[in-house]
Amino acid sequence: MTNTTGGLVMLKEMLEKLPPSEKKIASYILNNPRASISCTTSELAQLSQTSSAAVIRLCKSLGLKGFQELKLKVVGDLQKNVEEGYRDIQPNETHASVLEKMTNNSIQSLKETAEVLHLSELSKSVEALEKAETIHFFGVGASGIIAKDAQQKFLRINKKATAFSDLHMVAMLVGNVKPEDVVVGISFSGETMEVAQILELANKRGATTISLTKYGSSKVSDQATIKLYTSASKEATFRSGATSSRLAQLHVLDILFMCVASTQYNESIQYLDESRDAIQYIQQKQRK
Structure with missing residues (x-):
């Protein structure tokens, strides 16, 4: 799924951040996906009133090797079953309806995250975390909760990890990191x-930096040497999309x-x- 789908999701999420010529191409593909997959680079350029060079630049902006890879992903998208998309709850919604909508949103978010998560960046992240002397996770607000969850997981397999939510505390830690350390910045x-500032500081200290953000260029991802993405779930009145984005962040860190x-x-x-035994030992002591 990661290699053969996700083209339309990538184009939708990047659309507003693309330069004018690339935006015209992206809009044409989104409006005419079936026609686009049968085009050559020059034919697509002509249909979108741009240039072949702009088509190539668009593919690079999406993190793809070329137009052929983008076409394969769009083909995969067209072969998928029609999905309902993200749906927010309404006033006086029935419990059954909330259950259905929230489940649909979560499944959609996880699927789209799998589509936009680049395997090469995932592999780089795993290698960096495996070799890391210490891993520093950092996020603000809801992302700080995600950071604490990641810390707990990696501590269980004897990987030194921190997840402070206080900016000054994190700045002190990162101000003394070493090239053998990894700093993970989390921001949907x-x-x-x-x-972004913490990752910038970590870069100056020579540490490996990893970002976990929604798909696309951003202040945080631009500071990272390794970029991981989740689906850009849609925000709405009751933030059901944001709830799904939190699950997507947890999912990526679980994968790592x-x-x-x-x-x-x-x-x-x-x-x-050994971690399980230690917890059971403490629990037994507390019961006495």
Whole structure:
């Protein structure tokens, strides 16, 4: 799914941030996906009243190797079943309807995240986290909760990890990071200035930086050496889209955790067992 779908999602999410010529091409593809997949680069340029060079630039803006890869992703999108999209709850919604809508939103968000998550960046992240001496997770507000969850997971397999929510505390930590450390900045919007500043500081110290944002260029992702994306869930009155985006962030960090644990499988099993034993020991002591 990651390799053969997601073209239309990428185009939709990047549309407003693209330069004028690339935006014209993206709009044409979104409005005429079936016609676009049968075009050559020059034919698409002519139909969108742009240039072949602009088509190539669009593909690069999407993080793709070329127009052929974009066409393959659009073809995959066209072969998928029609999806309902994100739906927010209405006044006096029935419990059954809320259940259905929230489940649909979560499934949609996870599917789209799988489509926009680049495997090459995922592999780089796993390698960096596996080798890291210490991992520093940082997010503000709801993203700070995601950071704490990630810290808890990696501590369970004996990876040194921090997840402070106080900006000054994080700045002190990151001000002393080493090249062997990894700093992960989490921000759904990608525009959280504090997170961007922490990644900038980490870059100056020579640490590896990883961003986790919604798809597209942003202040946070622009500061990261490795960029991970989630689906850009739609915000609405009751923030059901934001709820789904939180699940997508957790999903990506779960994937990272499982990948790292898999690469050191025997050690991870041992650490998990020891962590479980330690918790059970404390619980038994508290009951006495």
